[in-house]
Structure formats: C-alpha cells, structure tokens
Amino acid sequence: MLVTLQKSIYSIEAIRNTVYWFSKNFEILISEQSDVFELSCVEFSEKNKKEFIQSLNDFSLREQINIETKDVKNLVVSKAFYPDLVKFKDIGEFDDPINILKRNGN
Amino acid sequence: MEINTIRKEFRKFQKLQFYDDLESNSFSLLPFNFKRLNSGRQLIISMVGDYLIVPKGTVENLLKKNIDNIDEDLYYDLLSNHIVSDSKDVKSLELLANRYRAKKTNAFNFAQLHIFVITLRCEHTCQYCQVSRVSQNKEKFDFSHLNLYKGINLMLASPEKNITMEFQGGEALLAFDLIKDAISYTKDKARLVNKKINYVICTNLAPINDEILEYCKLEKILVSCSLDGHEELHNENRKRPGRNSYSLVEKGLNLSFDIVGRENVSALMTTTTLSLEHPIKIIDEYRKFGFNSVFLRPISPYGFATKNKNSNYQTIEFIKFYSKGLDYILELNRKGEYFKETYTAILLKKILTAFSENYVDLMSPSGLINSVIVYDYDGKIFLSDEARMLAQMKDFTFQIGTVNDSWKKLLNNPIIEKIGDAGVNDYMAGCSTCAYNIYCGADPVLHHATQGDMYGFRPDSSFCQRNMSVLDIIFEKIDTEPDALDIFKSWVNNE
Numbered sequence: 369m370l371v372t373l374q375k376s377i378y379s380i381e382a383i384r385n386t387v388y389w390f391s392k393n394f395e396i397l398i399s400e401q402s403d404v405f406e407l408s409c410v411e412f413s414e415k416n417k418k419e420f421i422q423s424l425n426d427f428s429l430r431e432q433i434n435i436e437t438k439d440v441k442n443l444v445v446s447k448a449f450y451p452d453l454v455k456f457k458d459i460g461e462f463d464d465p466i467n468i469l470k471r472n473g474n
Numbered sequence: 475m476e477i478n479t480i481r482k483e484f485r486k487f488q489k490l491q492f493y494d495d496l497e498s499n500s501f502s503l504l505p506f507n508f509k510r511l512n513s514g515r516q517l518i519i520s521m522v523g524d525y526l527i528v529p530k531g532t533v534e535n536l537l538k539k540n541i542d543n544i545d546e547d548l549y550y551d552l553l554s555n556h557i558v559s560d561s562k563d564v565k566s567l568e569l570l571a572n573r574y575r576a577k578k579t580n581a582f583n584f585a586q587l588h589i590f591v592i593t594l595r596c597e598h599t600c601q602y603c604q605v606s607r608v609s610q611n612k613e614k615f616d617f618s619h620l621n622l623y624k625g626i627n628l629m630l631a632s633p634e635k636n637i638t639m640e641f642q643g644g645e646a647l648l649a650f651d652l653i654k655d656a657i658s659y660t661k662d663k664a665r666l667v668n669k670k671i672n673y674v675i676c677t678n679l680a681p682i683n684d685e686i687l688e689y690c691k692l693e694k695i696l697v698s699c700s701l702d703g704h705e706e707l708h709n710e711n712r713k714r715p716g717r718n719s720y721s722l723v724e725k726g727l728n729l730s731f732d733i734v735g736r737e738n739v740s741a742l743m744t745t746t747t748l749s750l751e752h753p754i755k756i757i758d759e760y761r762k763f764g765f766n767s768v769f770l771r772p773i774s775p776y777g778f779a780t781k782n783k784n785s786n787y788q789t790i791e792f793i794k795f796y797s798k799g800l801d802y803i804l805e806l807n808r809k810g811e812y813f814k815e816t817y818t819a820i821l822l823k824k825i826l827t828a829f830s831e832n833y834v835d836l837m838s839p840s841g842l843i844n845s846v847i848v849y850d851y852d853g854k855i856f857l858s859d860e861a862r863m864l865a866q867m868k869d870f871t872f873q874i875g876t877v878n879d880s881w882k883k884l885l886n887n888p889i890i891e892k893i894g895d896a897g898v899n900d901y902m903a904g905c906s907t908c909a910y911n912i913y914c915g916a917d918p919v920l921h922h923a924t925q926g927d928m929y930g931f932r933p934d935s936s937f938c939q940r941n942m943s944v945l946d947i948i949f950e951k952i953d954t955e956p957d958a959l960d961i962f963k964s965w966v967n968n969e
C-alpha cells in the first residue's frame with residue numbers, strides 16, 4: 369500500500385516518529401518527491417493505514433508543540449542544570465515580576 | 475525596612491481591570507506533551523510533570539491559539555500547570571527551571587545506596603534467582619575481609635553524607651559474622667568522616683534467630699525479606715531442601731516483628747509465571763502478615779533467570795496481573811483499609827508532587843552512579859544490582875573496576891560516559907515525544923541485556939511497554955473512577 373503525504377502539511381520529523389513506532393510490526397519505506405513524501409508498506413491493511421494516519425496526526429501536533437517550545441525547553445533545562453551560568457536577570461537586580469519598583473519610580 | 479514594604483505590596487491583589495486584561499492578552503505555549511485517553515479526553519503533561527485531563531480538541535485549540543474555544547477555568551488551569559504562559563518576560567521561566575531542577579534532583583547526587591554482596595552462598599535454589607547458586611560450603615564465595623574493608627573505605631570516601639549500606643547474597647545471613655565485622659569497621663570509620671550509615675540486611679529469613687535479630691535491634695538494622703505469596707506458590711518459587719521455605723519465612727517474620735518491630739521489617743515479592751494467576755492471593759498474604767503495601771514486581775530478565783521457563787512471560791501477562799491486583803487494592807481502600815501498591819506509589823509521587831523518587835529504574839538521567847553502587851563478593855564493582863547479575867552471564871559491560879581502584883579511576887571508566895548519553899530519556903528516540911517521559915527512566919542496563927543496545931528500541935522494549943501500560947492504567951483510573959485520585963493522594967501522603 370502506498371500512502372502519499374503533502375510536504376506542506378506533514379513534516380519529515382512527524383513521519384519518522386510515526387514510522388518508528390510502527391516499525392516493530394511493519395517495514396515502511398519513505399521516499400521523497402518534489403511536493404510529497406511517499407510511504408510504501410506491503411503489509412498495510414486499510415485498518416493499519418487508518419491507525420497510521422491517526423498516529424501521524426498526533427505526531428504532527430507534537431512536532432508543532434516542539435517547534436514552538438523547544439527554545440524555552442532548552443533555556444529552562446540549561447537554567448536548571450547551570451543556574452549560575454544562565455542568568456535571567458542582572459546581578460543585583462530585584463526580581464520584580466509585576467513592575468512594583470517601576471511604578472514606585474525606582 | 476524598605477524591602478519589607480515592597481514585599482508587602484507584592485502580596486496585594488491587582489485591580490480587577492488587571493485580570494480582565496490578562497484574558498485578552500495572547501499566550502504562548504510552554505513545553506508539554508499529550509496523549510489521548512479512552513474517554514476521548516486528552517491528557518496533557520507539562521515538562522515538570524504537572525498534568526491536566528482536558529476536553530477533546532484542547533491541544534488543537536492551544537496550537538491554533540484559539541482562546542475563544544477554551545473555557546475560562548480551563549485557561550487558568552493551563553496557566554497554573556505551566557502548559558501556557560501569558561508573560562513574555564523570560565524571568566517567569568525561573569520557577570519552571572526550579573521545578574525542573576527539583577524533579578531532577580537525583581542527577582546532582584552520588585550513590586546513596588551501597589550494596590555489598592557479602593556472600594554468594596545460599597541454601598535456597600529459587601528458580602528465578604539471577605545469580606548462580608553456590609552451595610553453603612564454599613567459603614571462597616564470601617567477601618574477603620581485606621576486600622570488604624577496601625569496599626567500605628570507598629563507600630565512606632564517596633560524597634553523600636547519608637548512606638544506606640545493604641547486605642545481599644546469596645543468603646546474606648550465612649555470612650552473619652562477616653556482616654558484624656563490616657558494621658563494626660564501618661561504624662568506627664563513619665564517625666571520623668561524619669557520615670550517617672543506615673543498614674539493611676536482605677534475607678530469605680531461613681537462618682534468622684534471636685541472636686541475629688537482637689543484634690539487628692541493637693544496630694538499628696532494617697530486615698528486608700522475600701515473600702512471594704501463599705504457601706504453595708512461595709514454596710514452588712523458592713525451593714530448598716524440605717520444601718519448607720514458607721514456614722521458615724512465617725516463623726522468621728513473626729520473630730522479626732517481635733524483636734525489631736514491624737516498622738523495621740519489609741518484604742518483597744517476585745512475579746513468576748506461577749504467580750500470574752494469583753494476584754489477589756498474593757496481596758492477601760501480605761495483608762495476613764500485617765503489611766500495608768505490596769510491590770507487584772516483575773522478574774528481572776538477567777542472568778540465571780533467563781534460563782528458567784517459569785521466569786519467562788510476556789509483559790502483557792504481567793500487566794494483566796498488575797491491573798487485577800491494583801483493582802483489588804483500590805477496592806480494599808474503598809472499604810476503608812489503607813493498602814498500597816509500591817510501584818504505583820513511586821509513579822504517583824512523580825505525578826502528584828513536585829518531587830521525584832529515588833528509584834533506579836525510573837530515573838533520567840539514569841540512576842547508575844547517581845543512586846547505587848554494588849560491591850560483589852569478589853571485590854568487583856558494578857553500576858547496579860542488575861549489572862552484577864549480567865556479569866553472572868560473563869557480560870562485564872557495567873563493571874567499572876574493583877575495590878582496589880580509586881574513585882578517580884572508577885569514574886573514568888568509559889562506560890560512565892556512554893551511560894551519560896544512553897541514560898537520558900529526554901533526547902532518546904521514542905522517549906522524547908512520549909507524554910510520560912518526565913515520570914519514566916531510561917534503563918540502559920536492561921536495554922543492553924535484552925536488546926544488545928543501551929539506547930534500546932522502544933516499540934519492542936519490555937521496559938517501555940510496562941511503564942507505558944502502568945501509567946495508562948493510572949491515568950485511565952484518574953479519568954474514569956471518581957474516587958481513585960483521592961486514594962492515590964492518600965498513598966503519596968502516607969495517610
């Protein structure tokens with residue numbers, strides 16, 4: 369069975385993550401055309417294909433979350449492991465999350 | 475004085491307008507992952523382990539920034555659980571970094587558990603034992619005094635102030651005199667370096683007697699024994715001449731309760747093929763002895779155990795056994811009896827609190843070095859008990875040296891660096907996108923043993939299958955059984 373996926377909609381990262389979890393039971397080949405990725409799997413039934421697409425859609429959401437949050441994640445992990453190396457504020461600056469100091473003219 | 479004034483002002487609520495404005499402000503996503511529950515609802519888990527069960531479509535709405543489709547209460551839940559942020563200020567991430575650091579506290583520690591395999595001798599021939607059995611008469615399978623003292627010196631030269639020294643076997647009590655020598659030596663030396671040592675003896679209870687227990691009471695030693703279940707099952711699993719292992723445990727447990735007190739005695743079970751049909755009988759056996767918990771523990775796929783038919787079962791069979799057991803335990807709690815399943819409680823601490831649990835299998839970075847060190851009877855040093863079991867199959871991958879080495883040499887072993895890579899699940903294939911990774915571990919030793927690769931292939935990993943299934947069961951219960959969360963909270967709070 370051949371599954372054709374538009375490159376503008378599905379990222380290769382989401383496709384690879386999905387293929388990874390299906391590769392225990394299926395041999396899936398990924399090939400690339402100009403606008404699409406083609407996935408071929410001889411053993412796929414219609415049911416398998418449906419499950420694959422459902423999983424792919426979830427991995428696409430996860431990839432979107434990853435793209436939007438990976439910088440924050442790296443920053444938080446860096447700060448957690450190297451608290452003195454990664455400074456979120458200058459030394460001596462009072463932590464003022466709701467701008468009390470600014471409003472008081474300090 | 476000035477600072478106090480400012481702090482007081484911090485505590486004030488803002489004018490109502492301030493909070494109204496927040497709703498109209500745009501929000502950004504913080505790192506989280508999700509999975510779908512059977513009810514159709516979505517389980518969202520933040521990077522620090524806070525979770526929310528949300529209506530179907532919430533994740534999609536969050537990604538589209540479609541705030542109109544998100545209920546107001548849900549929006550504030552998402553904010554307070556660190557799923558979204560309404561602040562563009564990088565400083566607001568400080569709290570998240572502190573929370574993450576708290577979850578990963580173990581990564582900053584050195585081993586607190588130092589296991590001494592005091593002897594390999596044993597009078598049991600348990601069918602699932604991970605080490606080869608050695609008859610009682612071979613004194614060469616005991617720790618030599620010289621190696622023992624060298625091992626203790628290493629333990630005391632390690633950085634942690636509070637250390638647990640655990641004596642294992644074989645049957646540790648067959649070398650009781652050696653244990654006494656070890657404790658005497660440790661006590662004198664520990665005082666000089668200002669360390670607090672807690673002692674544990676793991677035993678099958680067969681050799682226990684008044685003299686041993688009086689000594690345990692004097693030295694405040696915890697007694698940890700093996701109890702596999704009811705008499706028939708226990709005797710079948712734990713064979714010894716006379717087929718009387720159970721009656722010896724029964725006698726030994728009651729004597730231990732009398733002399734060292736219930737609070738200083740614990741029991742562990744191992745699940746064999748024979749156990750799979752009897753989760754309720756096993757739990758009832760623990761209740762019979764007055765325990766208020768049981769650890770439904772699968773067999774470790776190492777060493778001698780892999781050669782026995784009663785040690786080989788599929789993970790799915792274990793999960794059925796665990797699930798049936800957990801259902802029964804929850805029913806006991808509903809009837810007013812406080813009783814918990816230990817593995818579930820370890821995971822619940824990670825799910826319901828800001829902290830983690832010092833349990834080697836479920837640590838990322840891996841608990842090897844950070845949590846446990848094993849000194850084998852012949853002076854070899856391993857990264858975990860499982861690593862020692864592997865060595866029984868002539869696989870010394872996780873041996874870092876011997877008691878003759880210095881910590882500098884031991885920690886320079888190349889395997890330490892490999893574990894550094896293969897022991898962090900945040901960046902491993904299959905784990906990095908898993909909603910459960912903050913609760914889970916990596917277990918490079920198990921993957922090396924079962925798949926020949928420390929990184930492991932998750933879709934075919936018994937470790938992954940077990941932990942995902944157990945966590946699925948926990949969250950399905952929280953989602954669909956109204957009183958399950960209250961019971962789970964009571965396990966975490968020990969009340």
